[in-house]
Each structure stands twice: as C-alpha cells, then as structure tokens.
Amino acid sequence: MSRHTKTPATRTRIADDMEARGSWMVELSAGLVIGAALVVIRPVLSGDAWFAPGIGLLVAVLAVAALVRSITASSLTATLMALGAGFVGLWIVSSLDGGAGSPLDWGNALAAAGAQLLSDTPPLRETPGTRLILHSLIVVVAALVDLLALGAVLGTASLAPVLLLLAVPLVASASGPVPPIDAVPLVVLSVALAFYLVTTQMWRRRIADAALADEGFLVDGRGVAGFGGAIALTAAAIVAGLVGVQLLPAPSGLPMFRQDGPSSLSSNRVNPIIDLGDDLRRPTPVNVFQYATTTTSGELPYFSLVTLGDLPDDASEWRPSEPDPATAITVQSGQELPRDALLDPGAAPATVTTGLVIQRGTSAYLPIPGNPRVIDGLHGEYLLDAASGDTHEVNGDAPSQVLEVRSELPLGSPKLASGAALEVPPELATYTTLPESPELEAIQAALDGATTPGANPYERALEMQQWLANSGEFRYSLTAPVSSEYDGSNLAGIATFLDAKSGYCVHFASTMAVSARLLGIPSRIVVGFTPGEQAGENGEGQTLYQVSSNDLHAWAELYVPHMGWVPYEATPADGVGTLTVTDPNAPEESPAPTVTQTVTATPTPSEVPAGSPTPDATELGDSEGAAAPAPAEKAAPAAVPMAVILTLVGIVLALALLVALPGIRRAMRLRRLRALVLGDAHDEAMTPGKAAWRAVTDRASELQLETRLERVTPALASARLQELLEEHPDAQAALERLQQLTERARFARPEQRTEGAGEAAWADVECVRTALAEIAGPQAARRAMLMPPNTEGPRLRQRLRRSWRRMQRRRRR
Numbered sequence: 001m002s003r004h005t006k007t008p009a010t011r012t013r014i015a016d017d018m019e020a021r022g023s024w025m026v027e028l029s030a031g032l033v034i035g036a037a038l039v040v041i042r043p044v045l046s047g048d049a050w051f052a053p054g055i056g057l058l059v060a061v062l063a064v065a066a067l068v069r070s071i072t073a074s075s076l077t078a079t080l081m082a083l084g085a086g087f088v089g090l091w092i093v094s095s096l097d098g099g100a101g102s103p104l105d106w107g108n109a110l111a112a113a114g115a116q117l118l119s120d121t122p123p124l125r126e127t128p129g130t131r132l133i134l135h136s137l138i139v140v141v142a143a144l145v146d147l148l149a150l151g152a153v154l155g156t157a158s159l160a161p162v163l164l165l166l167a168v169p170l171v172a173s174a175s176g177p178v179p180p181i182d183a184v185p186l187v188v189l190s191v192a193l194a195f196y197l198v199t200t201q202m203w204r205r206r207i208a209d210a211a212l213a214d215e216g217f218l219v220d221g222r223g224v225a226g227f228g229g230a231i232a233l234t235a236a237a238i239v240a241g242l243v244g245v246q247l248l249p250a251p252s253g254l255p256m257f258r259q260d261g262p263s264s265l266s267s268n269r270v271n272p273i274i275d276l277g278d279d280l281r282r283p284t285p286v287n288v289f290q291y292a293t294t295t296t297s298g299e300l301p302y303f304s305l306v307t308l309g310d311l312p313d314d315a316s317e318w319r320p321s322e323p324d325p326a327t328a329i330t331v332q333s334g335q336e337l338p339r340d341a342l343l344d345p346g347a348a349p350a351t352v353t354t355g356l357v358i359q360r361g362t363s364a365y366l367p368i369p370g371n372p373r374v375i376d377g378l379h380g381e382y383l384l385d386a387a388s389g390d391t392h393e394v395n396g397d398a399p400s401q402v403l404e405v406r407s408e409l410p411l412g413s414p415k416l417a418s419g420a421a422l423e424v425p426p427e428l429a430t431y432t433t434l435p436e437s438p439e440l441e442a443i444q445a446a447l448d449g450a451t452t453p454g455a456n457p458y459e460r461a462l463e464m465q466q467w468l469a470n471s472g473e474f475r476y477s478l479t480a481p482v483s484s485e486y487d488g489s490n491l492a493g494i495a496t497f498l499d500a501k502s503g504y505c506v507h508f509a510s511t512m513a514v515s516a517r518l519l520g521i522p523s524r525i526v527v528g529f530t531p532g533e534q535a536g537e538n539g540e541g542q543t544l545y546q547v548s549s550n551d552l553h554a555w556a557e558l559y560v561p562h563m564g565w566v567p568y569e570a571t572p573a574d575g576v577g578t579l580t581v582t583d584p585n586a587p588e589e590s591p592a593p594t595v596t597q598t599v600t601a602t603p604t605p606s607e608v609p610a611g612s613p614t615p616d617a618t619e620l621g622d623s624e625g626a627a628a629p630a631p632a633e634k635a636a637p638a639a640v641p642m643a644v645i646l647t648l649v650g651i652v653l654a655l656a657l658l659v660a661l662p663g664i665r666r667a668m669r670l671r672r673l674r675a676l677v678l679g680d681a682h683d684e685a686m687t688p689g690k691a692a693w694r695a696v697t698d699r700a701s702e703l704q705l706e707t708r709l710e711r712v713t714p715a716l717a718s719a720r721l722q723e724l725l726e727e728h729p730d731a732q733a734a735l736e737r738l739q740q741l742t743e744r745a746r747f748a749r750p751e752q753r754t755e756g757a758g759e760a761a762w763a764d765v766e767c768v769r770t771a772l773a774e775i776a777g778p779q780a781a782r783r784a785m786l787m788p789p790n791t792e793g794p795r796l797r798q799r800l801r802r803s804w805r806r807m808q809r810r811r812r813r
Contacts, residue, residue, distance in 0.1 A: 075151030086139030689745025
C-alpha cells in the first residue's frame, strides 16, 4: 500500500470539504422524516388542502439548502437562502390560497386564526390563517433541521425541531379531543427515522473514508455494507411496527394516538348491547361526536345507532335482526331516502336538520336522530336497512364523518299511543315472538301487578313504562347488576332485575320490550346516544353539543298503528340526563307549525370544514315550529387553557435545551479534562499532561484561531500558538510549561508522566485559554459558547485510521 507525503495542514482538506458541502441523501432522509410527521398530524385539521402545498414548501426549502451548500460550502448561506425560498413559497401559496394574500395581509390572517384557536375544537377548521401557521412552521422546521443536521452535524439531535410539528396535536387537544391518529403513519415515521439514522451514519463513514484515502490508505467495501445496513434496519423497523400494532395495546395517555379512535366502544361492536355497561362504567369517557341541531327548544332527540329485534332464547342477549338484502338501499351523499313505510301516507312528522362531526372508530352505524331522509357529506359505502332504519358501513369500517342530516322524528309518544287499537302487520309478526322460558312467568306476574289487566294493550304499556321510570320503586345503578351477576338483557337477567329493582338502561329497555311482546305489541330495543352536553356555539349562533361514551343508551320502541315505531323511555330520569333545551330568543308565542324557514345546522364554530361538502340552505319546518336562532353576540375571548400554556412552555424549554446542548457538551468535556489535570479523576488513555494540552487545543479550535492542532506534534502546535500569544508573555510561558508537561506524558517513564500536574498546571491552562479568548474577541467567544465546532470529528477520524492500520498489520501477518 503506497503512502503519499502530505503536509498536516492539507491531509483532511478533501474530507472537510465533503462535510461542508453536505449530503443530498441526508437531506432526502431528513425530508422524509418531516413529511412523515406531517402525515401523522393530518387529522388535526378538518381538510387536506394544506398538505400538498406544505410538502411543496418542504421540498423547496431542503432543495435550495442542499443546492446552495453544495456550491458554496457555507451552512449560513444555505440556511439564509432556504429561509428566503420558504418566504417566497409562502407568498406564492398564500396568494393562490386567496385568503391570506400578500405578506401585508398575513397579520390579519394570523389574528383571525388566533381567535379561531380560542374557540374552535378539533378537527380544526382549515382556514387561510391555520394554513399560514402550519406552512410557516413547516418552513422553519425544515430550515432548522437542515442547519442542525448538515451545518452543526448534531446527528439525531438535529431532528429535535420535528417535535414542533408533533406537538400540534397536543396543543389542539387542549380545546377538545383530537381525531385519532392511525398506527400506520406512526410506523411510517419510525421507518423514516431509521432511514435517516442509516444515511447519516453512511455520510459520516464516507467523510472518514475520504480522510483515510487522503492519507494514502486503501479504502473499500464500506458502501455495500452501509447499504445493506440501511435495508436491514428499515426492514426491521417495518416488521417491528406492524407486529407492534397487532400485539401491543394502544397508548392510553394521549387520545389522539389511539390505534383506531374509540374502537373499543360497544357502539363499534356487531351487538353493542353486550358491552354497553362496560362503556358506561369507564372512569374516563371517550368523546365520539359533536353536533348542532335546528331544534332550539323543547326535548332534544336521541341518536339511534342500531336496532335489536331478535331474542332467540332465554339465555341469549337481544341482537340485531338479520337485514333483508331485498330492502337494503345504497346510500349516496345528498340522496333523498324513502320515508318509514309504517307511517300513514298523510302523516307529517317533525323534521330536524343536524350537523354532525363523528370521530373515527365511533361505529359502523351512523348516529342519526329519527329516520334519515337526506345525508349530505357522506363518504364510504353505506346501506340503509329499510325495515329497521339503520344505516351502516358495508365493510364494517367506522370512518370519521362530517355530515348534515335531515331526518324525521318519531311521530307519537306513549301517552298519545295509549288509546290506539292493536293491529300487527304481517311483516312485524316476528317482533312479537318470545322464547319459551320459565322466566316469562315472573315477568308476566310483574306486568300484571303494575298494569290494569284487561285494559287496552297500549294503555298497559304506558302503565308499565310509568312504573319502571317514574314510580320511584326502581333505582338506576351501573354496579348492582354486576355485583349481583344479572348484568345483561336476557330473560333470566330481566327476571332478577324485576326482583332487585336496580339496574341501568339495558335492563329497563329489555324489560319494557319483553313486556310489550307479552301484551302482543311488536317491540324492539334501540342502542344509541342521548343528546349529550352543551359545548359552546358555532358561527351561526347555534348551540354545539358534545356526545361521549357516557351518553350511550338503550331504549325500547313499540309499534303503534299509523304512528310507526314510538320510543318508550323506561329508564328513570337520573339515568338519562338533561334532555330539554330552552331558546332564550324564542318568542312567547311560537309561530304556527306550517311556517317554513331557512336554517343551517353546522357543527363547526363558523363554517363547514374544508374538504367536506358545503350544504345548501334547506327549506324545512322546525320540530317545534320556532324560528331559527339569530347569531348570538360573540362572547369575550376565552382564557388560554393551561394545557396550551404548559405545552408552549415545554416547546420553548426543549428548543432552549437544543440550543444549549453544544455548550453543555463543551462544559462537561472541559470539566472532565480539569478533573484529570487536578488528579481528581484517572484515565489510562488520558494522562494529566494530555488532558491539559487537549484543553488548550480545544479552546483554539473553538475560537477558530487554529484548527487541527491535534493532528500535529505538541512542538509544532506550540510554535503556532506562540505566534498568536506574542502580546501575552505570561501565556507564552504557561504554554511552554504545558508543552513540556504533555511531552513528558508521552515520552517519559510511566512513573514520571504525572509530574508537574495539579493546580499549577490547570492555572497555566486557564492562563492560555483566557489569552486566546482575548485575541479572538468577545464575538468569537460567544459563538464558541453557543455553537462550538465539532472537535470530536477529527479525533473520530484518528481512531478510524488507527483501527485501519491495526487491521492492515493483522492482514500482513
């Protein structure tokens, strides 16, 4: 192996130039990490119009930075040019956006976005202001990652700015639940991180190899090994991610990282009534959807999910009836759906319009008040079961939805139905059957005792409903059925419930439905949600309601001739919650029900989220006949939630730590060297003399007065520094003593290598370091404190060269 004679000052010129000009592969892998982070945070906004321009800005910033660095070999110039390209890109994107406009208009857009963030709830509306904030964040993060990865060469720490993007869901979650983030984007992010680590290591190896080759050593075989490592690590990350998604439980601390949203809810089961009690007993409820409604006063409607019409035997739970494919209707967005066939043709049920924002994973069934007539904004394949009125996703998926639903509410009530004559249509005969069971005797006895024998069946049904809900004999309890082991909707559980007189909605609804069948009345159980709780107002001045797992509910519906299916709420009021709303703006005398009006029910604070259809105003009659509410005066801005403040403080502290990290490493290294010089620490490879000399040469490199002093002999390095210290004779004398100390450590006998070490030696070190700082000036000293150059790189190359020489010697042997 031949060796070329080169001066020490030029031995690493090629390697240093490679490091200064960066790596396109590292730039690409950093871009993939940032892009994967953008995919992770996509559910935070209601639309995707920001995503493609955001990727474009990311590519522009990183491409300009890589191109300028490869030409100029200057990180500062590359960063400034990248930020300039990002600014121009923001200007172009905001101009095409049509909302933020030129930079002169950005202040107004940002102010509007700030006001929105104080009142909006996730998924946040995609407005020009929110897009501007997110795009600006992408530009800043991309420029910082480029500077830290290829300018400061911080390795993995250079990805710290990506935490700013990943913190977006945390900030948004302060005002409401963030839509769940799928596991797949997290797997993609982990793969991108693995690829970045591999490409960074390969780039550093190429620089080290260039230094070796510049010394005249033979270097081969590294490229293939690095590429193989990249493939192996990336494949391992993919396999680990896919296996982890299947085997590991989803994190429970942050709701936005659930694997499929609230997929563990009973509402997302084939038969939700089985696990409904477990959801009601959750210590922390799960939010499932928000809505606004044109119902401004009176009783708010329930939201139906799925109907249960079959009770196969005495030991089984109620379950959904098998749908008839012949009557199934494919539901299209905006399609007019048929009315309930059980209603009289001339019946005029109340109509309500509801705006819904449904979380992913809530249910394969759509929560709808009453019978749907028009569903706007629906995406996915859905079928309407004409017999039950249920609308479900064909493949059983539970995607997020932003909908506007016009539906017809049930026509009658138990009191109105009490005088009806019993008539059972042939198609409803199966809704009157019960399995043969001895438990029916106890249920029949309770029915006879609570109602008037021989009275009209519907009158007896009303009496049974009043006995269960209002007599005071029954107590609402979520725990009693579990502790006494009669939790469920089967006949055995109903009989025990009637004896214990304590249970929750499942027991009251199933008892009411079985009692109705004993009276010959068709009945079924509906599982859905009660109206929930108020959660603010939207831009139309309408009240927003939040529905959670605490609002899961079951109730009985009985068929009444000419009225169709009528709800019979048998659960006591303390198990149902608030069901009425009062409109403070409603006139004392409501207009006649025939008056029509223009209303919009929009679930978001001021507009339908971007990416969802904007429904036209619909002419319809309000369920109470009252006029639609006028937009209320906007309340004073709410105080910033403490969670947002703590998150922002955490981000600032993380960035401060990132900026201070090089200085911290420098201080820790200097402290270790001082301990070695004073004899407080011992290291066989680092004698006190070597440590003292390292402290001096490191300071010269940090101040950029002299570089690569570790590559030359102490005598030559001392000669260079003596020239700089011409005006500091005390420092020159101290430097000479340190030179003698380090040479003694290298060439003297082992027992003599520590002579001269101690406080006097460290005093000489401080004297030289102080003089070097005065020569460099205060600006250079501040720069060295905040962003010291990478002094470990040359030493790493030295270690690599020594390893290479040892390997060559072993080969010769």
